[in-house]
Amino acid sequence: MKAMIVNEPGGAEQLQVSEQPTPEPKDGEIRIKVEATAVNRTDIINRRSSSGYLDHPILGVEVAGVVEKVAADVDIEVGTRVMGLVNGGAYAAYTVMPADRAMVIPENLSFEEAAAIPEVFLTAYQTLFWIGKLRVDETVLIHAGGSGVGTAAIQLAKQIGQANIITTAGSKEKLDFCRSLGADVCINYKEQDFDQEVLKATNNKGADLILDFIGASYWKKNLDSIKIDGRWVLIGLLGGAKVEKFNLMHLMAKRIQLTGTLLTPRSDQYKADLTADFASSAYDLFKNQTLKPIVDRVFPFEEMQKAHEYMENNKNTGKIVVKMDS
Amino acid sequence: MKAMIVNEPGGAEQLQVSEQPTPEPKDGEIRIKVEATAVNRTDIINRRSSSGYLDHPILGVEVAGVVEKVAADVDIEVGTRVMGLVNGGAYAAYTVMPADRAMVIPENLSFEEAAAIPEVFLTAYQTLFWIGKLRVDETVLIHAGGSGVGTAAIQLAKQIGQANIITTAGSKEKLDFCRSLGADVCINYKEQDFDQEVLKATNNKGADLILDFIGASYWKKNLDSIKIDGRWVLIGLLGGAKVEKFNLMHLMAKRIQLTGTLLTPRSDQYKADLTADFASSAYDLFKNQTLKPIVDRVFPFEEMQKAHEYMENNKNTGKIVVKMDS
CATH class of the missing domain: 3.90.180.10 (Medium-chain alcohol dehydrogenases, catalytic domain)
Known part of the structure; x- marks a missing residue:
């Protein structure tokens, strides 16, 4: 064949x-x-x-x-x-x-x-619900909202999770599309500091759950964007794998659950x-x-x-x- | 008063x-x-x-x-x-x-x-069962086995968790005491590489759960000691907070759940x-x-x-x- x-x-x-x-x-x-x-x-x-x-x-x-x-x-x-x-x-x-x-x-x-x-909807379903334990009315930050997994995750978080959805992408066109799929807050990471926007959108509390396809380059901003007792699911490394000088106290002080996964x-x-x-x-x-x-x-x-x-x-x-x- | x-x-x-x-x-x-x-x-x-x-x-x-x-x-x-x-x-x-x-x-x-x-038994109970989700017959690696939380965790993991317990401490006296409390494998971290000993004791699979009071100085060895899909609960930083180079791919490849916590x-x-x-x-x-x-x-x-x-x-x-x- x-x-x-x-x-x-x-x-x-x-x-x-x-x-x-x-x-x-x-x-x-x-x-x-x-x-x-x-x-x-x-x-x-x-x-x-x-x-x-x-x-x-x-x-x-x-x-x-x-x-x-x-x-x-x-x-x-x-x-x-x-x-x-x-x-x-x-x-x-x-x-x-x-x-x-x-x-x-x-x-x-x-x-x-x-x-x-299959791949993107199952990955999004797994990370949102099996690993991320997303609950109704929680806030989820979905990076790379225009990606395959991003577009699936926005739909599932909205239609099944009934969540408040914050997403990031690099163009107005992608963000408009994310909004049409159900995203509530759409952030252009090239023009805005996404951590500041997440805090603004959540009364300074941060997101309950982060779906992170980016890794190292978003590390610090993700730490700032997550809520106390938040869950952070790492499913991609588009922004690199290596974090320099990682202060473990950040994980303890916010009681963060950070889970790496691959399907x-x-x-x-x-x-x-x-x-x-x-x-x-x-x-x-x-x-x-x-x-x-x-x-x-x-x-x-x-x-x-x-x-x-x-x-x-x-x-x-x-x-x-x-x-x-x- | x-x-x-x-x-x-x-x-x-x-x-x-x-x-x-x-x-x-x-x-x-x-x-x-x-x-x-x-x-x-x-x-x-x-x-x-x-x-x-x-x-x-x-x-x-x-x-x-x-x-x-x-x-x-x-x-x-x-x-x-x-x-x-x-x-x-x-x-x-x-x-x-x-x-x-x-x-x-x-x-x-x-x-x-x-x-x-109260403090040590509640912390051990919380980290073993609420956060660590320890299940019967799983293997738990408990660092600082002679510490307050360590001695509580060994007892709870044995008597309530029915787990296989690996522990580390820095003297024969402490390790003998840990064994008397129920630890199955006792490693002197000053004389042995604990990661090698954990792999030996688990058919090279590693521990399902790590209770980590140490942080930075044990970082790499803990990564080597944990099983695929393992849970790692970070509850102390006796060995420092700063990891110089953290490669996120390690978390993804082993699908590790790393949770920081404070009571x-x-x-x-x-x-x-x-x-x-x-x-x-x-x-x-x-x-x-x-x-x-x-x-x-x-x-x-x-x-x-x-x-x-x-x-x-x-x-x-x-x-x-x-x-x-x-």
Whole structure:
């Protein structure tokens, strides 16, 4: 089958189409004819480094497609339209997935829309509710509001969390879009000190929860933005990993809970449980369009290099989807 | 009444006996004739710095004594022997406390023993179970096993948590004592690399939970000692507050939950709830001597300076209690 592999660790130019063996589903698994996949930061990290999280020669961690073959112990029918997380291997004509992790695609959604759901909505759901324990009427600060996870997190925090949402982004267009998704306070981090704006918006109390995709470059401002007893979930390092002279007393004085997380390396059971919980909370909201997959652009499979570069240049608002040839 | 105040921020020599107004209990409060109090790190921090956590001229955050006066809305009788946390003011002949935070002293315990319970057992209970979510059969790494909180945490983790306990201390005597309290693996941090020993004792998996009183000087070894998805509760900075280079990727790669906490500055409601939960789990275990207050030494009130110096020199195994004159 056709697949996209990494020639050697490096830039987007290392992505190349290659003929690879079609994977066989094991017991409990399904094989999916891939209709669409999407680009994630984890793909870029795995492309750049041979020491990434992924133990699979083919990149790609999410798909939308059609069940083409089922192994033993599976109760999904061939022909069902499904979406979900895979353990690598999504940049291909066919991929396999544990059946208990497949979500049936709502009828109103195309494959391109469906491919924009699993990674970012599951990550946002996990970080907001499983790790972040967001409660009704709390304030959540969502950085990179225009990103894939950001646009999903704003919707989930509003529609399921009934939270007060503060978000940051780097352009008026992105912030307007965040507002249209439900963000209450929208801060342009290039023009404003976000910590000051967060304090203004919260009577100087700060945010109960921070979803942090940025890391080092926002470190001090996040410390200033968080409430006493606040939770801080670290899910990305777009602003670097290294904090110089970290004063642990800040964590103690504000009694901060700081949790690092990654979704891709987690166990099959974790992903199945997360998928099931997410689907039970969110599935109907996609059907009635209360929640919407946000697709910035769809690239053809042959332009995967461009799709990666597009993300690396932070051009997207929402997801970058890649469509297989029909 | 007689009380111990701080002349000006500084060393133990700044502690001095002074005549202070006897406090009046407000609605919901009791006044206690203090029989014994105890020395805590928080007292030393408050003695040294005018910017400590405590908003009270008299130091001391825990007492054992006799209810001497009750205000409105209190259903404890005058004459009851009680112990518990106060919001400062324990180094005195009389102190006041919200009644819902008073624990009746088990009959088998003296006032000196009772004064050794509230701060360290409540802190250990809070950090092990409320924050650390310790589960049966998990492994907990308890640093400073010979300290007041350490000796309480080892007992609670064993008797209530049914956990596998690894502890560190700086002498064979302290470690032998820790073992007698229930520690399974005892590491002399002066002679062994504790991270290597923790990995040896856990099949290279690491500890599910770390109670960290040390901070900066143990930072890297704690990172190496913690399991994937582990929880790390930071409750002291005996080894300094400043981490020179903190690589956030370590938190993400191991999906660590790092929580800073302090007990003294928390709200009255929090302390009441914690006290009630602790008492319901632990009270009977003190009565049948499954749990034991660990008193290293009892100083007379007039020797409070010596008691502080004794803690500052890390001489104690268990609590340093201070007895009021009879």
